[in-house]
Amino acid sequence: MKKIFIFLFGAFFLAGCALNLVTGRNQLSLVKESDLRLMAVDQYNTFLKENRVLSSGSSRDAAMVDRIGARIANAVTKYYSSEGKESVLEGYSWEFNTIDDNKVINAWCMPGGKVAVYTGLLPVTQNETALAIVMGHEIAHSIAKHGNERMSQAMVQQMGGMALEVALAQKPQETQDLFMTTYGIGSQLGAMLPWSRQQETEADKYGLIFSAMAGYDPREAIPFWQRMSVAGGGNPPEFLSTHPSDETRLRKLKQFMPEALKYYNAAK
Numbered sequence: 001m002k003k004i005f006i007f008l009f010g011a012f013f014l015a016g017c018a019l020n021l022v023t024g025r026n027q028l029s030l031v032k033e034s035d036l037r038l039m040a041v042d043q044y045n046t047f048l049k050e051n052r053v054l055s056s057g058s059s060r061d062a063a064m065v066d067r068i069g070a071r072i073a074n075a076v077t078k079y080y081s082s083e084g085k086e087s088v089l090e091g092y093s094w095e096f097n098t099i100d101d102n103k104v105i106n107a108w109c110m111p112g113g114k115v116a117v118y119t120g121l122l123p124v125t126q127n128e129t130a131l132a133i134v135m136g137h138e139i140a141h142s143i144a145k146h147g148n149e150r151m152s153q154a155m156v157q158q159m160g161g162m163a164l165e166v167a168l169a170q171k172p173q174e175t176q177d178l179f180m181t182t183y184g185i186g187s188q189l190g191a192m193l194p195w196s197r198q199q200e201t202e203a204d205k206y207g208l209i210f211s212a213m214a215g216y217d218p219r220e221a222i223p224f225w226q227r228m229s230v231a232g233g234g235n236p237p238e239f240l241s242t243h244p245s246d247e248t249r250l251r252k253l254k255q256f257m258p259e260a261l262k263y264y265n266a267a268k
């Protein structure tokens, strides 16, 4: 009995593991990306209704977020078509919104390209280039399907491996909360799970390439992450606690820099 269980459990995991074209590694994905995108549309629209959204017509900050978003979206499309991997962006329909909340030092990107930037992040980014580096980083998490990995783990641990659509029908609130926690949205849900070190390194690398291709100097990433680390102080903001800023990050960013600079120089 136990053996059968282990076999079935193993098969379940094998079936749910897929080679990710972005990261080049096998990632757990028990949830269909198309289901996550549908859920993202719902959750994003609800979120926008419940928060103060700045319009790019009347806010220079929102106009900046829109401008960066358009340039990075363009760069990402170019990057994957040059690699013959257009399927990576299947179902993407980009939206960029600026949330008027000075207390939240955060930004995120849901599956399908639904992005939010909080005004609380802007005193730390201080300039358009640093904000482009953060947005590139968040967009890279989304394109690398890191949320699917996390959501899949949570579905196994908290929903007994239930399919997403079944969970949504039977436990709608719990499933929606799980989704929001997975993508690091809404601090009222308690402690955030940190992205894994590997996911962070991947998001840093591809985020740097995307923002460099969009014409933003990748070297700004170093002082920016140093500022983030200071902004943390004794009481780290939510954004920092999910994004460990340390020597390892800075060292890896410096390693990626020559490659990112090639993209930046080609974009100039």
Ligand SMILES: [Zn+2]
Pocket (backbone or CB within 6 Å): 137, 141, 195, 200, 203, 242, 243
């Ligand atoms: Zn991250």
